[in-house]
Amino acid sequence: MKHLLFLSLFLAxxxxxAYGHGGKNHAKRQAPKRGAPVEEKAFGREGDPxxxxxxxxxxxxxxxxxTPSAIAVKQGETVRFVVKNGGKxxxxxxxxxxxxxxEHYELMKKFPDMEHDEPxxxxxxxxxxxxxxxxxxxxxxxxxACLIPGHYEAGMFGTIKVVAR
Numbered sequence: 001m002k003h004l005l006f007l008s009l010f011l012a013x014x015x016x017x018a019y020g021h022g023g024k025n026h027a028k029r030q031a032p033k034r035g036a037p038v039e040e041k042a043f044g045r046e047g048d049p050x051x052x053x054x055x056x057x058x059x060x061x062x063x064x065x066x067t068p069s070a071i072a073v074k075q076g077e078t079v080r081f082v083v084k085n086g087g088k089x090x091x092x093x094x095x096x097x098x099x100x101x102x103e104h105y106e107l108m109k110k111f112p113d114m115e116h117d118e119p120x121x122x123x124x125x126x127x128x129x130x131x132x133x134x135x136x137x138x139x140x141x142x143x144x145a146c147l148i149p150g151h152y153e154a155g156m157f158g159t160i161k162v163v164a165r
Contacts (some may be wrong), residue, residue: 043142046119047078047133055080062087064154081132085124095120139164
């Protein structure tokens with residue numbers, strides 16, 4: 001019975017341990033290790049910084065908008081995103097499909113201090129700048145958004161059109 005009680009208490013705390021933003025800037029990621037498996041997502045995969053074909057600068061502002069709000073890339077292109085928080089509030093930028101962003105946003109509303117340590121996300125304090133390296137392996141329309149509760153609903157998102165080769 002003690003083991004069951006312990007297991008129940010442990011499992012009840014897991015979501016809170018797993019989701020904690022803290023003050024850490026997760027924008028400074030290491031390059032993927034050579035030979036290490038890279039997770040393929042519906043919108044591409046983590047890019048190799050040594051294979052960047054171009055740099056795209058994005059700025060998030062407190063008016064709940066990004067500049068630019070629309071980006072076009074070619075399928076196969078590896079992009080270095082330089083993301084700046086040009087506001088006085090905490091902002092983040094997350095790449096994904098509409099469905100993935102909506103799902104993540106629902107989690108963010110439940111766990112607003114959720115930690116992000118994924119290659120397609122940067123979490124930035126006011127005035128900070130971070131980077132993401134992403135290879136767009138599939139053609140289609142994808143998105144980037146600030147999933148801080150209230151920001152996404154206010155219109156803080158943009159589109160990425162990936163044109164087939």
